[in-house]
Amino acid sequence: MEITVQHVVFIILSAVALVGAIGVVALRNLFRAALALVLSFVGVAGLYVLLEAELLAMVQILVYVGAISILIIFAIMLTRNLMDPEYKAANEQWLGGLLAAAALFGILVFILLQVSWPVQVTDMPPGAIEALGQGLVSPNFYLLPFEVASVLLLVALVGAVIIAREL
Amino acid sequence: MEWITNFWVTFGDWVAGVLAGWGLPPSGVDLVADIVGVIILLLLGVTAVIVFTPMERKVIARMQDRPGPNRVPLYGTIIAFADAIKMLTKEDIVPTRADKLLHVLGPILVVIPAVLVFAVLPFGPRLVGQQLNVGILYVVAIAGMHVIAIVVAAWGSNNKFALISGFRVVNQLLAYEVPLILSILAVVLLTGTMNLVEIVERQVVPFAVVMPVAALVYTIGGLAEANRSPVDLIEADSEMVAGYLVEYSGMKFAMFFIAEYVTMFAVGIVASTLFLGGWKFFGLEDLLPVLRPVIVFAKAAFIIFLMLWFRATFPRLRFDQLIEFAWKFLVPISLVNLLVVAVVVKIPLADPVTEPYIRAAILFVLNVVMIAVAFLMVRRAAITSPRAPALKRIAAVEK
């Protein structure tokens, strides 16, 4: 197989995403772990660009890097004693966590190997974003998921208000 | 005379021709052209710092009735070079208790998104780093990343002022980003594209006239994004000694400084692209295409002048005021504006020549109505608010 620029870029971006992901679980300092998560998100956004899913890549940066990570960093700032040097990054339930993670990994590997993925190599059609926009409001395509998404977001919002009011 | 009126494009084609003549393959020509383009855009951003720092100091000084920088030659206009030499040779102080890695990482991270935005900003139909189908979304997404850099700097400094500033920068993001995106969404809805070049081309009447609401919301959001007064809560030099910048000196400080001015310039260019018609100026752009980038710069400079004017005029908002203003005023009015645009854009109009003007007139009238209603509602809320008696007393004293 010939090695192209695309392969090299793919390897670099994957490495960024993986290093970030390892950093999230391995770093002792919680704030640094959150930053490693940002790095991982950026790497994934790069992979989306490589897959020609440019809208998804921008959404990844806007929502995950720009909002979700900020939310996590914000949570760290709002939590008492997290930066205490005495504070332990791991807790007593690490064994359970390990088992759960291993089980999830096993299930995912099993599914990956079992399902025959309908892979098709074609070029990205032009106007994909417009097609998506039409699909979102067309009853034949994604109208129901689109509206259900808004209800889901509403539930999250109301739940957050109720929980945060009690703090 | 064709070559001189369309100088930039002709020049670019000529350079590409010379490179191809040297036996470079087309991909090699593209690569060289890309690298040259990147360096030009980067230098453009840095030039903004050299131009806009003296401009800021002079303009603010004039508004405050004092001369401003006047010791360096040329009426103090080259003060930026003196600043640059000072920054370069100044000692770098890292506090003992700081998180050393994060302290360095902050200034590095803050510059990267600031300059990356320039990759898609258009200065002419072909004078653009790269046209992207998701152009404007790219600008918003990349520009939003500077918040992380500031939080990193604030956290790494291990200073109470810095940490409060890091908290405020997140609050500021929570306040401005959604109104900013919604105002941009109105432009996308009206043009049907996210490509910045196409947005300019489909903009017959400048959108600042068509949709004053969106333009106003974008301006406020842009001020907050560039951390300019009156929404410079995170610096707030009179409250918390410049916040996240307090433990920085020398070149690291200069990085934040560069990022701020580059962002300001980018906000000016984006605002002129979205709302002032980009490189268009009453047909001058077709008469002399060589002036297109100049027109964009002039419009951006006008926006920046407005920003300086705001700074000299308005007192800083408190951050609960900012966040309440954003969510109780800017977001609702932007959402209403979005729905109004969605209706008006579909009104059937037959004549293709007058069609954009009629639509613009309808939208303008509706926008004015929207602003009037919004202000009446705010007025009513102010009168019926429990804080009204205190406000009345203040008003009486001021009379």
Added chain:
Amino acid sequence: MLSDYNFIGIFVVVAIAFPFIALGFAWLLRPKKPNPVKTDTYECGLQTIGETWVRFRAQYWIYALVFVVFDIEAVFLFPWAVAYINIDAWVLALIEVALFIGILTLGLVYAWRKGALRWQ
């Protein structure tokens, strides 16, 4: 088109290199004479007392969540905004999107009514 991103990729590399070059240049030029007073944490001339890491009000968490929800809403609306101008059945498309925005605005109104958007 993937080739659109060649330029962005080069720009990313140069943009990352830029601060390193600038800081490296300054590193060559600047003096380095630290002393304990100079590198002490700045606090208007006083010694700092206690930990820097103070806890902030958890109330602002609500804003963060409202922000994320509306960010995602806006992201959903972008493809719609691009496609809308060419949709023929626009009344339906508009009603659907108005419903989408309306449901989320309900959440904003709820938070507002509950006084969650108010600093106390």
